[in-house]
Amino acid sequence: MLNLFKFWGGVKPPSHKTESNNKPISVAPMPSHLVVPLHQSIGGTPKPVVKAGDKVLKGQLIGEADGWISAAVHAPTSGTVREVAMHVRPHPSGLDSLCVVIDPDGRDAWIEHAPFDLASAAPADVFAHLQRSGVVGLGGAGFPAHGKLTPAPNVAMDELIINGAECEPYITCDDLLMRERAAEIVRGTALFRDLLQPKKVLIGIEDNKPEAVAAMQAAVTALGENFTVVAVPTRYPAGGAKQLIRVLTGKEVPGSMRSTAEMGVQVFNVATAYTAWRAVAHGEPVISRIVTLTGNVAEPHNVEVLIGTPMDELLKLARPHPDTDGILMGGPMMGFLVPNRQVPVVKTTNCLIAHSERLFPPKAPEMPCIRCGSCAQVCPHELQPFEMYWYARAKNFGKTQEYNIFDCIECGCCSYVCPSRIPLVQYFRFAKSEIWAREREKKAADEAKARFEFKQFREEREKAEKAEKLARAAAAQAAKKAAEAAAAAAEPAAGEAPAADARTAPAAASAADSEKAAKMATIQAAMERAKAQREAAQPRNTGELTPEQQRDLAEIEARRQAAGISEPPAATQEPKAE
Amino acid sequence: MDILTAIAIMALGAVVLGAALGYAAIKFKVEGDPLVEKIEAILPQTQCGQCGYPGCKPYAEAIAKGECDINLCPPGGMEGVQRLADLLGREVKPLEAEEKPKQVAIIDENTCIGCTLCIQACPVDAIVGAAKQMHTIIAQQCTGCELCLPPCPVECIHMAAVGETLDNWKWKYPVVGIKAVPLKDAA
């Protein structure tokens, strides 16, 4: 049997999994409309390839991957694109992002799709296919899967780990997926295995899911694979990638390391393996996922739901109690309250918890830290949270970095145990985003400085060049004059040459003056013209537009906003002000 | 005799320590004026001249010489004043002008006559265009210094606040509490 390791710290919160894991996965009915955010994975925001009014089919590409670390987005059902516009997305910021809104036509008609020919495909083709199919990490972060399927150049790939730990309380979507669709997960795992060529494949599942362990074991045996299914001790956050690596292999991947592949190990969520297999074997892009509906509801269960389904419509399936006052996306340890209830389900939405004060009582007032060290006892990355808190609170961000704040995975164990009820993780998130902002500002300032200095240098150089040119012209003119004088008067007076020189300089200056005056006049004229144009042309600009033009204008507006230009152009505003 | 010994010992100590100090002064000599660099690193490099000096570096030099106050830089904000005060051990003073959120300049492209005056005014070369051609601002490189506003003969440049986007969104300080987003109507 495999020798398991332990990771430091961790907590054992009440698991609340039995509420929702005893019913099979059901399929959610078609929602009234679908709001599909284009940015659903880490990396570049996909570019919309449909526009309002377009008819789309189920599985049709609506957002094209932008760059290598980016994944495509597809229409979850057939219907009409209502708009491509900014909508609130499920993110703690409550900010808008570009979404494609689709009105389903009810036919749910698939676009033509075919299995991907694995046998004759090079790895690069498989990566491209996965990217085109929008396969991203469904465990939480949403990292495009193809980006993790290349082994590090000079490190041998030792282990491929499939993460079925699902350590957060309440969530059971991976548990149910493993119970019901184990064979496809195992096939997806085999696909990853073929691409990464690891020495062994480990499937880690927390030991509070014996049914899932049994189902996966049975599927591995039935398919004749040599994967090892391991029941790992239940302890939050055993499902954290680095914690699971530690438990299964004993390796500790430092926080500063960008990819675990540099340590010869790679981790994928079970649902990622499942969707990858669907994309390859059936040509189906990621347009739905399993979501756990639980918390303050009458019928907690798991549903297979289309990406883009509004959360309030979805949660109604589980019949929330009337005192529900919010929706939590993700687990209660790392999830967040969605900014409003109409936000859509995205690829990383694994769980919706109906929030109520009965389930999650409001926090007691924050007390001062008594340095009891409970947080350091449970921190799975062996940090000193109370020290980081001290400095984050004082906004002494340099010190927080000395205490390795960027190794914090925000698992929430420290806040969970803190007897003083300090929102430690929140302080760390705050400090991290401030440090990032500062780095951005610093970079911008450095760039501005470099550009400013270059401009100064260029101006100096231009001035010097101009002076040189003038001097040369003057000298040439003087020489010419001298030559003329020499030609005119057979006997040139030696004393006249310097005087000629002195005359030419003012001449050059007056030439420059007249040039300037001419320029000013041109500008003056242009100003008059512009003014006239503004007065004459502007009112006409927005009047008498055909509906078609108006729609085009609206679209341009949308694109502008998408590009980050929040203000509409001044042209349409200023005439009203005048 | 005792007195002489004591004096000798003290003198010897003075010579040794003096030599050590002299050696250290040569060995660890600092080139240039690091203080100006440190001050400049805190300044936002908008090069806007709102402090009354032609650029951030002259202002930094003036601060280093003690010629002016540390509260003259509006783009740096109160935070900049605070950091300068920490660096220099001076007292924190309220900002001279009012603090503004970060802005970028936007050229109304319909009105622009292509006079190139703003291009010459921009301290960081963030405006592209040519004579009698439409100009535009490279938003990423604009420092929001407003130096392009006065030269424009047709007043086609205005400033717009940089809105919060997912790229620059920050978690709030926990004590303040997290702000609620008003419910929008369903799309």
Place this chain on the structure above:
Amino acid sequence: MIFAPSPFLLKDASVSQVMTQVCVALIPGIIAYAWLVGPAILVQLVIATFAALLAEAFMLKLRGKPLALFLSDGSAIVTAWLIALTFPPLAPWWMVFTGTVFAIVFAKHIYGGLGQNPFNPAMVAFAVCIVSFPAMMSQWPAVGLELRLLDQIDIIFGLAPRVDALSSATPLDAMKTALRMGDSNFDIAQLLANQDIYGNFAGRGWEWVATGYLIGGLWLWHRRIISWQVPVAFIGSLTLLSGALWLYNPAAFANPVFHLFSGGTLLGAFFIATDPVSGCTTPRGKLIFGAGAGLLAYVIRVFGGYPDGVAFAVLLMNLSAPVIDLLTQPAIFGMKDKK
């Protein structure tokens, strides 16, 4: 809609729970104390608690902090109880009162209140009083002396004269004084045979009080309110040093068991040196802190001028705790072989 940051699940823990458990853990020791040494300790506990809450309320009001929230955290009560338990049981009421008020006002709130004090407030009170009132802080009742509770209360409140017979020294002090006499005929073994002062393995009566603290301390460790490092290092270093000297010269140095169960050793090891606010926080730091406190406590009590050394030992280690913490930061996840 409501807005709150994750995590939404919180363990049922609070500062007042921690402090309550510390108080509960003190109860076995207090029972032994009241039973074997005299019920006067109960009166002193009440005086100290009252003084602490009064001073705490006053300072909170002054600092504009919510009274109910901070008064109920129990930290002032822990300080008060430790003061009452380290002061002589028949000390006059004003001394306990002054000491407690000084601890709360100067050692705690002047530095910023709960969680901010660099020194253990109870030990600051002890140090201040033993320096200011050395005679009265060294008057301990003879254990054999039977006195009614009312008489004891009269003595505490100054209503009855402080009879000299009441004021003997602690077992530790008696031993030191005897050895100081310079009579080379004296031998530790002979001293310990004196059952008026000494009991089965340490001071008469006091040995059971110390045992009570040990039980309470082990329970605290079992509840994970304290970690093992500080008590183990404290007891270990004190045992090692006293054991070595005892083996070297058993006639002049008492055995380790005597030292462990005398004076404030066990109270200090489990309740005072483990104070998280003023102590070290890293695992290695806690070991150094505990070991340092144990060594200093032994050195001060055997070679120094005070009857016991725990208070000064802890204060001295409090002073060095930040540096120890800074130098003993543990390697973080993934960086263990890189440092």
